[in-house]
Amino acid sequence: MDASKLPRWRGFNLLEKFTADCNAPFVEADFDWIAEWGFDFVRLPLSYRCWCEAPGGRDMDEAVLAEIDRAVEMGRARGIHVSLCFHRAPGYCVNDRQQEPFDLWRDGEAVEVCAHHWAQFARRYKGIGSEQLSFDLVNEPGNVSEETYLRVASALVEAIRVEDPGRLIIADGWWWGKKPMHSLVALGIAQSTRGYDPNPLSHYRAKWAPGWQWYPRPTWPLVLDTDNVWDRARLEAEFIEPWKALERAGSGVHVGEWGAYKHTPHTAALAWMRDWLELWRQAGWGWALWNLRGPFGILDSERKDVAYENFRGHALDRKMLELLRTH
DSSP, X not given: OOTTSOOOOEXXXXXXXXXXXXXXXXXXXXXXXXXXXXXXXXXXXXXXXGTOSSTTOOOOOHHHHHHHHXXXXXXXXXXXXXXXXXEEETTEESOOSSOOSSOTTTOHHHHHHHHHHHHHHHHHHTTSXXXXXXXXXXXOOOSOOHHHHHHHHHHHHHHHHHHOTTOEEEEEOHHHHTBOOGGGGGGTOEEEEEEOOSHHHHTTTXXXXXXXXXXXXXXXXXXXXXXXXXXXXXXXXXXXXXXHHXXXXXXXXXXXXXXXXXXXXXXXXXXXXXXXXXXXXXXXXXXXXSOSBXXXXXXXXXXXXXXXXXXXXXXXXXXXXXXXXXX
């Protein structure tokens, strides 16, 4: 598959192995419903500690890997592309509540261990086409230099390609996924952006978000002050045009995560989501909502201002689902 132009895959993030505290098998019904509703993509944000008991270790638990195998096969059987992402990679996670024994951006040993884990996945899935499976290197590299990110990404890409030269590889954008990295284009990989801006809307009353307690009750468009107004035109200027330039330079683009937390007023969330979706459709980009089931999702989100539909024992946000389906 040509990494310079990705299909417009649309779907969801599935969180069964998002943290080692969860580490559950992926749910077959999720794949059934995603396919039934007409979507064709899942991103699996993975913590390496799900299959590696010792922090920073190299040993991989075959029983856990078999559960990931099962997810890959459930996707393939339904025409759903599966993208594996190291959400917690050896030496780094955007969520720093668990400490790592080394730093992916500073320590050569961390890069070697991370490359080892990716190489094992590459060997394991060699022969499965890139139309069905991709690798997303590291979730949301944060406050690191472009030079450092390029060095680490290059090592991981090399480790994968030694085992499986044809694997489609995706790198999350720089600066927590928000900024395109033109220096990565030469690696022949695609890139993943985000759709959380503006954070005072997407993360309203989300207690892990810095400054959450100061966020005003959001509307869309969002006026924070006279010099800080968010609307569709600003989204396009700041988060579409720079990424279109990256695409023109030779790197395909996909929106790996986006969504609004459960406390964001539903009317504002849907209006904001519609603008993002229309912009991405015009750009020709696919996306993956965070998440399917849970506080950002269409099932069991616990929003207080939604008239839910009972869907096979789950609370379905039908308005949000239909908005997604039509875009």
